[in-house]
Amino acid sequence: MEMRTLHVKINGRDYQVPDGSTILEAASAYANIEIPTLCYLEGISEEGACGVCVVDVKGTRNLPRACLTKVSEGMEIWTNTARVREARKINVELLLANHPTDCFTCERTENCDLRDLASELGVREVEFPRTRTEWLPIDNTSLSLVRDPNKCILCRRCVNVCAKVQSVYAIDIAGRGSNSTVSTFLNEGLGNVECVNCGQCLLVCPTGALTERSEIPDVWKVLGDPDKIVVVETAPAVRVAIGEEFGMPDGTQATGKMAAALRSLGFNKVFDTDFSADLTIMEEGFELIGRIKNGGTLPLITSCSPGWIKFAETFFPGVLDYVSSCKSPQQMFGTVTKTYWAEKMGFDPRKIVVVSVMPCTAKKFEKERPEMKTAFHYWQEKMSLKDEEAFNDVDFVLTTREAARMIREAGIDFANLPDEDFDKPLGESSGAGVIFGATGGVMEAALRTAYEVLTRKSLPRLDFEDVRGLEGMKSATIDIDGTPLRVAIANGLGNARILIEEVQKGESPYQFIEIMTCPGGCLGGGGQPLSNNPDIKKRRAEAIYREDAGKPIRKSHENPEIQEIYKDFLGEPNSEKAHHLLHTTYHDRSGE
Amino acid sequence: MQINLEERLKENPVLRKQFDELDAYIDEKAGQQGSLINVMHRAQEIFGYLPDEVLAYVSTRLQVPRSTVYGVVTFYHFFSRTPKGRHTISVCLGTACYVRGSNSVYDKVTKSLGIKAGETSPDGRYTLDLVRCVGACGLAPVVVIDKDTYGRMTPDKVVTLLNKYV
Numbered sequence: 001m002e003m004r005t006l007h008v009k010i011n012g013r014d015y016q017v018p019d020g021s022t023i024l025e026a027a028s029a030y031a032n033i034e035i036p037t038l039c040y041l042e043g044i045s046e047e048g049a050c051g052v053c054v055v056d057v058k059g060t061r062n063l064p065r066a067c068l069t070k071v072s073e074g075m076e077i078w079t080n081t082a083r084v085r086e087a088r089k090i091n092v093e094l095l096l097a098n099h100p101t102d103c104f105t106c107e108r109t110e111n112c113d114l115r116d117l118a119s120e121l122g123v124r125e126v127e128f129p130r131t132r133t134e135w136l137p138i139d140n141t142s143l144s145l146v147r148d149p150n151k152c153i154l155c156r157r158c159v160n161v162c163a164k165v166q167s168v169y170a171i172d173i174a175g176r177g178s179n180s181t182v183s184t185f186l187n188e189g190l191g192n193v194e195c196v197n198c199g200q201c202l203l204v205c206p207t208g209a210l211t212e213r214s215e216i217p218d219v220w221k222v223l224g225d226p227d228k229i230v231v232v233e234t235a236p237a238v239r240v241a242i243g244e245e246f247g248m249p250d251g252t253q254a255t256g257k258m259a260a261a262l263r264s265l266g267f268n269k270v271f272d273t274d275f276s277a278d279l280t281i282m283e284e285g286f287e288l289i290g291r292i293k294n295g296g297t298l299p300l301i302t303s304c305s306p307g308w309i310k311f312a313e314t315f316f317p318g319v320l321d322y323v324s325s326c327k328s329p330q331q332m333f334g335t336v337t338k339t340y341w342a343e344k345m346g347f348d349p350r351k352i353v354v355v356s357v358m359p360c361t362a363k364k365f366e367k368e369r370p371e372m373k374t375a376f377h378y379w380q381e382k383m384s385l386k387d388e389e390a391f392n393d394v395d396f397v398l399t400t401r402e403a404a405r406m407i408r409e410a411g412i413d414f415a416n417l418p419d420e421d422f423d424k425p426l427g428e429s430s431g432a433g434v435i436f437g438a439t440g441g442v443m444e445a446a447l448r449t450a451y452e453v454l455t456r457k458s459l460p461r462l463d464f465e466d467v468r469g470l471e472g473m474k475s476a477t478i479d480i481d482g483t484p485l486r487v488a489i490a491n492g493l494g495n496a497r498i499l500i501e502e503v504q505k506g507e508s509p510y511q512f513i514e515i516m517t518c519p520g521g522c523l524g525g526g527g528q529p530l531s532n533n534p535d536i537k538k539r540r541a542e543a544i545y546r547e548d549a550g551k552p553i554r555k556s557h558e559n560p561e562i563q564e565i566y567k568d569f570l571g572e573p574n575s576e577k578a579h580h581l582l583h584t585t586y587h588d589r590s591g592e
Numbered sequence: 593m594q595i596n597l598e599e600r601l602k603e604n605p606v607l608r609k610q611f612d613e614l615d616a617y618i619d620e621k622a623g624q625q626g627s628l629i630n631v632m633h634r635a636q637e638i639f640g641y642l643p644d645e646v647l648a649y650v651s652t653r654l655q656v657p658r659s660t661v662y663g664v665v666t667f668y669h670f671f672s673r674t675p676k677g678r679h680t681i682s683v684c685l686g687t688a689c690y691v692r693g694s695n696s697v698y699d700k701v702t703k704s705l706g707i708k709a710g711e712t713s714p715d716g717r718y719t720l721d722l723v724r725c726v727g728a729c730g731l732a733p734v735v736v737i738d739k740d741t742y743g744r745m746t747p748d749k750v751v752t753l754l755n756k757y758v
């Protein structure tokens with residue numbers, strides 16, 4: 001289709017720009033002018049709420065907002081007049097009037113868009129008085145997120161991400177005018193409503209209004225306790241993102257430095273969630289094979305993403321039978337550490353503390369699910385433990401950002417550390433475990449194992465290109481030695497909803513579906529470093545697939561430590577013991 | 593929540609009737625543009641105010657997220673989430689009334705009833721509202737009770753006045 005071009009003048013120079021562009025896009029793409037924005041989030045939140053992007057257009061009296069206003073033929077735009085600079089400043093000052101000024105102690109002190117903008121625009125003092133008379137209470141109800149409404153500038157990014165990207169609609173603007181706030185239903189707090197803890201709202205918040213519930217103090221405390229055996233596990237997506245926190249190029253594989261840094265923090269063992277990702281593949285792969293062979297419920301839907309699990313429990317309780325009963329890798333890791341490893345090492349399981357480093361905020365919620373105390377139940381009879389002594393399989397969850405904060409606090413020069421390895425045995429993993437961190441990865445990892453088990457042949461090609469890539473939804477038909485297997489992948493819950501509605505109606509053409517809560521999968525998780533690079537997910541994904549390609553073992557069932565845990569402890573995949581320790585149950589939350 | 597409501601409807605024929613009325617209206621309006629606001633209006637007429645369970649109920653029936661329902665209800669002044677008393681007292685705090693001391697009238701009312709603007713006294717007798725100008729500035733300070741307008745109000749007079757509304 002031929003695109004019509006329009007003639008416009010930007011700051012006195014002539015440009016030809018495509019019809020339909022906004023002033024913001026035209027200025028950036030053709031005139032190399034980055035008009036400041038605050039509330040705008042392309043394609044997701046285009047509300048014109050902040051007024052920071054105003055420009056002068058010849059012949060109009062008001063200053064139009066560049067993010068919303070489309071260019072028109074002959075338009076003459078000035079992006080930097082005195083009137084524009086003054087208006088931008090005033091709009092930011094109005095936002096600052098009600099904003100707390102304790103920037104020093106704010107978690108976003110290093111990367112706050114509001115603060116950056118105020119300094120870029122040369123705001124030196126705020127001339128407007130506060131209009132709010134009281135500080136609003138902080139929402140502390142969620143296990144994953146903390147929301148401080150006083151720092152909120154009502155840009156609505158979070159509201160729109162939650163609605164349009166995740167289709168959860170946990171929050172909206174309540175009240176009016178200067179009394180409006182972002183609120184849940186009845187202002188009950190994020191922990192008491194349908195919020196799935198994904199943290200996508202946090203990733204787009206320009207201020208410190210949304211932060212994870214920090215567990216750093218708890219982790220420091222156990223690290224300082226000589227009676228505890230503190231082990232850490234790191235999720236696959238963390239190693240390809242944590243380097244960003246230390247100024248390393250986007251897409252750096254920082255696996256070795258991360259292991260070294262965590263060891264320097266004082267963890268007794270540095271293990272790897274990739275090991276339990278391999279374990280998940282064994283269990284889930286065999287579950288898939290079992291359901292195919294025995295005419296079980298299909299499609300099988302993956303279960304490693306806790307935001308998705310809460311989403312299904314809340315909005316689609318009818319599909320829970322399709323969802324794999326496998327615990328997530330994080331939870332499998334906690335369980336095997338406190339059972340298998342404890343037994344092997346002769347450690348008292350009560351002394352073991354499992355800390356996981358996750359790209360995810362929902363993992364903080366997941367570890368507190370009441371059913372996630374399997375290791376305790378395993379030991380309860382053997383050690384005659386009382387009910388009050390119950391402990392979680394996973395004790396603490398740090399996001400990638402929190403882990404980086406601890407490393408900085410310890411003064412560790414991350415980028416220059418010599419690489420180190422994970423500890424054994426729970427640090428050994430295959431490439432299949434690594435790709436869990438990217439959308440499509442669980443599917444590919446499961447296919448590598450399922451193919452070989454079903455056909456008893458070795459895979460001619462390990463890379464399933466059809467299930468890779470960052471698109472929100474993908475489907476493919478995989479040829480398993482003559483039998484077609486139809487698979488689909490969704491990342492972002494808005495996309496997941498579409499696939500799951502089909503399943504609910506009994507119209508799904510697929511046998512296996514992978515769902516990841518966050519766009520891009522774990523590498524785009526709500527616990528990952530904040531980034532301004534629009535290609536960041538691509539960079540992280542490339543790093544994950546490089547990491548996989550560089551692994552000597554790339555199939556879960558060939559990981560020698562996995563073979564050993566089955567031989568010495570679990571028996572067969574999906575054995576009774578494996579079921580007891582590594583599988584779980586879900587509940588209908590639709591009435592909550 | 594849903595199950596709970598079902599049970600209560602069984603035991604409470606008045607509530608049942610109210611919900612039936614609301615249902616009938618929703619069936620008529622569902623799918624139309626702006627039906628949320630219309631439905632909330634009707635619900636307020638039926639129930640006298642908008643109880644939380646009605647918000648949740650409308651959300652499910654109209655398939656509108658409950659955070660959106662809450663947003664709409666808190667945005668418009670004419671929606672009330674607390675039951676209205678038998679009498680509504682509106683104290684005018686418009687400029688003309690304010691300069692003639694309507695704030696001391698307001699303070700007196702809040703003290704003697706123990707409620708703030710937007711609230712209803714525990715005995716269900718009064719709801720207190722603040723208004724900005726009722727167009728009777730010549731009579732400032734003005735208090736409106738139900739449909740009656742009273743001018744030249746003082747803290748002492750207002751207390752005697754209130755007692756007339758049982």
Ligand code: SF4
Binds near residue numbers: 170171194195197200
């Ligand atoms: S965490 Fe996810 S579900 Fe919860 S409010 Fe934020 S975006 Fe919505």
Ligand code: SF4
Binds near residue numbers: 153182
């Ligand atoms: S919480 Fe953050 S993202 Fe949400 S409206 Fe407020 S400032 Fe914007």
Ligand code: FES
Binds near residue numbers: 050066
């Ligand atoms: S960025 Fe354009 S109005 Fe906020």
